[in-house]
Amino acid sequence: MTYSSEARDSYQRELSRMHEGGLFKEERYIHSPQGVEVDVEFPSGSPPKPVINFCANNYLGLSSHPDVVEAARKGLDERGYGMSSVRFICGTQDIHRELENKLTKFLETEDTILFPSCMDANAGFFEAVLTKDDVMIADRLVHASLIDGMRLCSAQRDSYKHSDMKHLESKLEQYKDARFRMVITDGVFSMDGDIAKLDEICELADKYDAMVMVDDSHATGFMGKHGKGTHEHCGVLGRIDAITTTLGKALGGASGGCVSGRKELVEMCRQRARPYLFSNTMPPVIVSAANAVIDLISRTTERRDKLEANTKYFRENMTAAGFDIREGVHPIVPIMLYNAKLAQDMARDLFDEGIYVIGFFFPVVPKGQARIRVQLSAAHEKEHLDKAIAAFTKIGRKYDILGKGKKEIIDMYGL
Ligand SMILES: *Cc1c(COP(=O)(O)O)cnc(C)c1O
Numbered sequence: 001m002t003y004s005s006e007a008r009d010s011y012q013r014e015l016s017r018m019h020e021g022g023l024f025k026e027e028r029y030i031h032s033p034q035g036v037e038v039d040v041e042f043p044s045g046s047p048p049k050p051v052i053n054f055c056a057n058n059y060l061g062l063s064s065h066p067d068v069v070e071a072a073r074k075g076l077d078e079r080g081y082g083m084s085s086v087r088f089i090c091g092t093q094d095i096h097r098e099l100e101n102k103l104t105k106f107l108e109t110e111d112t113i114l115f116p117s118c119m120d121a122n123a124g125f126f127e128a129v130l131t132k133d134d135v136m137i138a139d140r141l142v143h144a145s146l147i148d149g150m151r152l153c154s155a156q157r158d159s160y161k162h163s164d165m166k167h168l169e170s171k172l173e174q175y176k177d178a179r180f181r182m183v184i185t186d187g188v189f190s191m192d193g194d195i196a197k198l199d200e201i202c203e204l205a206d207k208y209d210a211m212v213m214v215d216d217s218h219a220t221g222f223m224g225k226h227g228k229g230t231h232e233h234c235g236v237l238g239r240i241d242a243i244t245t246t247l248g249k250a251l252g253g254a255s256g257g258c259v260s261g262r263k264e265l266v267e268m269c270r271q272r273a274r275p276y277l278f279s280n281t282m283p284p285v286i287v288s289a290a291n292a293v294i295d296l297i298s299r300t301t302e303r304r305d306k307l308e309a310n311t312k313y314f315r316e317n318m319t320a321a322g323f324d325i326r327e328g329v330h331p332i333v334p335i336m337l338y339n340a341k342l343a344q345d346m347a348r349d350l351f352d353e354g355i356y357v358i359g360f361f362f363p364v365v366p367k368g369q370a371r372i373r374v375q376l377s378a379a380h381e382k383e384h385l386d387k388a389i390a391a392f393t394k395i396g397r398k399y400d401i402l403g404k405g406k407k408e409i410i411d412m413y414g415l
Helices: 005-020 066-079 094-107 118-129 144-151 165-174 198-207 263-272 284-299 302-320 340-352 382-398 406-413
Strands: 037-041 049-053 111-115 135-139 156-160 181-186 211-215 242-246 257-261 332-338 358-360 370-375
Touching: 049 382, 066 284, 094 111, 094 257, 094 284, 111 118, 111 263, 118 144, 118 211, 118 242, 118 257, 118 263, 135 144, 135 165, 144 181, 156 165, 165 181, 165 198, 181 198, 198 211, 257 263, 284 302, 302 332, 302 382, 332 340, 332 406, 340 358, 340 370, 340 382, 340 406
Parallel strands: 135 156, 135 181, 181 211, 211 242
Antiparallel strands: 037 049, 111 257, 242 257, 332 370, 358 370
């Protein structure tokens, strides 16, 4: 078999089409540890430029925190580098079980199982616990990894309109004769930063005898009074049957994920989930650091409190400056611009001002809803926020969008 010229031409044509359609994803290179101040090479080949980072999932500022780096080093020294086997064959280290127990306690669930990533947790979960006699009813805006996980499962699939509880209820009614019903949602939706109505979802689940499954990747560690996640924020601790989440965002940001919830569901994953059974587990160095992260955020709410204060300060001041912001309380702050080119141009100008943000447009968000998505961190100091607000204001003035709403911006720039 050769890599034929026909195959090569076909891929080259497809890649050119992506370039022409503005859909080709250009990567940026960071020449420093992940943090609030990073050196970014962009465009590729230019000298790295120091910028303030507003586009990482480093919500608690732990990615390069000295205590976390130290714990990782200790893990490396004491438990070595690799495991060289999946857990069910050669066994696991005690620190893996320790991390599972810590996550169980922190999330207030019954048991936890680690996966190499949350993508893998979602890929393995449904197939491990549901059969063709069951129904999965998912919010229409759930994360791609949940969609892939559901595709791998033989249960029937259906969806409800985003956060529409009436529609969800009609679906639960429709499937009341199935063996099990499972409602599936993100805890926080990553494009708008809006929060699932878990209190209402749990009420409906009780009424129609359904299970509730939540992917809390954009919430674990900082949403809710103690940072436990959306279930704490919504007052439904103990009522979510399965939570999947990532260690790749607020919890240190390296990698790893888990399913945490009812102990039988977790045990079914241990017996049956394919990404758990057939892929290597997390390396000791990351497990050791993650244990330190859970200790740190269990000891004090200082970091999530600071993140909450930063979010409030930024949202208030950007609103006062005249930006059109999706309302909410989450550190994802969508600055609405509607027009794709405007979002790209403003992000580039902000980069020149030393503010690192990314424009999002179709197909990542619906057509006509282009935006710059700002993400705040507990590691931002007031001076970082003030610099960003000043830069946004300067660039907003340049494009004459301050004080303007959706209709006026679309009148000026089109869709
Ligand atoms: C980031 C994210 C994931 C993927 O997490 P990884 O651990 O990096 O695989 C899954 N689900 C949601 C909702 C996410 O935001």
